[in-house]
Amino acid sequence: ETxxxxxxxxxxxxxxxxxxxxCSSQSGHNTVSWYQQALGQGPQFIFQYYREEENGRGNFPxxxxxxxxxxxxxxxxxxxxxxxxxxxxxxxxxxxxxTLETQYFGPGTRLLVL
Amino acid sequence: xESVGLHLPTLSVQEGxxxxxxxxxxNSASDYFIWYKQESGKGPQFIIDIRSNMDKRQGQRVxxxxxxxVKHLSLQIAATQPGDSAVxxxxxNNRGGGSQGNLIFGKGTKLSVxx
Numbered sequence: 372e373t374x375x376x377x378x379x380x381x382x383x384x385x386x387x388x389x390x391x392x393x394c395s396s397q398s399g400h401n402t403v404s405w406y407q408q409a410l411g412q413g414p415q416f417i418f419q420y421y422r423e424e425e426n427g428r429g430n431f432p433x434x435x436x437x438x439x440x441x442x443x444x445x446x447x448x449x450x451x452x453x454x455x456x457x458x459x460x461x462x463x464x465x466x467x468x469x470t471l472e473t474q475y476f477g478p479g480t481r482l483l484v485l
Numbered sequence: 486x487e488s489v490g491l492h493l494p495t496l497s498v499q500e501g502x503x504x505x506x507x508x509x510x511x512n513s514a515s516d517y518f519i520w521y522k523q524e525s526g527k528g529p530q531f532i533i534d535i536r537s538n539m540d541k542r543q544g545q546r547v548x549x550x551x552x553x554x555v556k557h558l559s560l561q562i563a564a565t566q567p568g569d570s571a572v573x574x575x576x577x578n579n580r581g582g583g584s585q586g587n588l589i590f591g592k593g594t595k596l597s598v599x600x
Contacts, residue, residue: 404587413574413590427587461528470578471517471536474588476528
């Protein structure tokens with residue numbers, strides 16, 4: 372069984388640029404959630420995708436967008452990067468997106484915005 | 486704001502001792518709770534979970550206790566080892582909010598194990 376994988380591991384961008392982060396869900400899981408974790412903080416929910424549709428969104432502006440593909444992998448896109456977007460971006464997968472399901476996390480992508 | 490918080494930001498224990506990490510939650514509608522362990526530079530790792538119809542659940546060296554009356558959650562680690570050193574987060578499912586399916590995390594407790 373393959374766990375959640377993310378790419379790239381690290382990324383450096385400048386303010387105003389755009390970035391795409393990628394995630395492959397754990398085998399057998401059709402739901403992917405994205406979280407932002409600032410240094411010294413707990414993860415904050417960005418949005419969730421279930422069967423290629425957005426299935427919930429946290430308090431993040433529209434410049435944070437996502438996609439889920441038929442193989443359940445997912446992308447997180449961030450436009451017009453700001454310095455405060457510097458964080459660890461975590462992807463988590465779960466079997467069916469239910470509220471009583473465990474979410475399993477990937478290693479994250481560390482984004483630095485200069 | 487966050488509805489899940491932790492009582493102690495840091496905890497230092499001697500190797501072999503038991504550790505107790507506490508967590509308070511504010512949403513009485515939450516019915517699923519998870520403890521995660523996060524080592525430096527890694528993603529959160531699932532430790533143990535509990536549903537609101539239970540008061541206690543045990544795993545290997547870990548026990549989670551849930552007190553719904555005071556909305557309190559704790560993680561007990563028996564015979565703490567150096568490999569247990571990490572930041573521990575409790576998380577609750579978001580029930581009744583506009584963003585179904587997500588977890589709400591607290592800030593975390595850093596556990597340091599002294600040899």
